[in-house]
Amino acid sequence: MPVNPARTVMLRAQDVRPRWYVVDAQGKVLGRLASRIATVLRGKHKPSYTPHVDDGDYVVVVNADKVRVTGKKLDQKVYRHHTLHPGGLKTEPLRKLLARRPQEVLRRAVWGMLPHNPMGRRQIKKLKIYAGPEHPHQAQKPEPLDV
Template sequence: MRTTYMAKPNEVERNWVVLDATDVALGRISAVAANMLRGKNKPTFTPHVDTGDQVIIINADKVKLTGKKALDKKYCRHSGYPGGIYETSAGKMRAERPDRLIELSIKGMLPKNKLGRKQFTHLHVYAGSEHPHAAQQPKTVDISELI
């Protein structure tokens, strides 16, 4: 009788992956990245172990927002003081902090616990096409094949 395989943290093989966000919808690239961060694209996926890859997203400033999301979608934060709420539209955030736009989207797709916070540290988002992780020899993955 075979038992179910459970990955052990010291046996996990991590790969470095580059995703290009040029003209890809925000939700599409976020879903692909979240699955890679969790390790759901691997046959050794174990829900309680961090089996995911290191994900690099480049060209975050060229991500596509469909419909009227650039104007209508709002991101809120609060300073903690009375009346201290700040609202930013998705279009303004894409212009000023495109990396933050993608990070917030992916963070919402990860588990809300210690494991999810650990997996989120494996995400690297850059507004331009350059990244400082060339020494890790990351593999470029075409998102159109994964969707």
């Protein structure tokens, strides 16, 4: 039987070879940066993308505290969580959360763009975010990622 050159090849889990990328978030717009990071975490930037296999790469983000937001989001965007106690709805504006935990702002933005299932939970663990310019992942030799 002849081999069809246009055959679709499905990647297997044992064939995955993740790469490491580093992104400098200084001056980058939050949503656009999160969208690009989510694409790399899912592996959709590769020609070998397979929906049911986690083929994504690791992403290290530095200078997360210098990320930029557009419009009036600093004052109008609000993050909410519930403590699971009566009357326990807590709100925090973006400006306060960015000052207190800048990594959390970017992590939540990326998480909103990943699938909310077991594969998405595995993919978000490949995201390493640091507020300053230093990171402890030099041994992995991360390559710069265009954003």
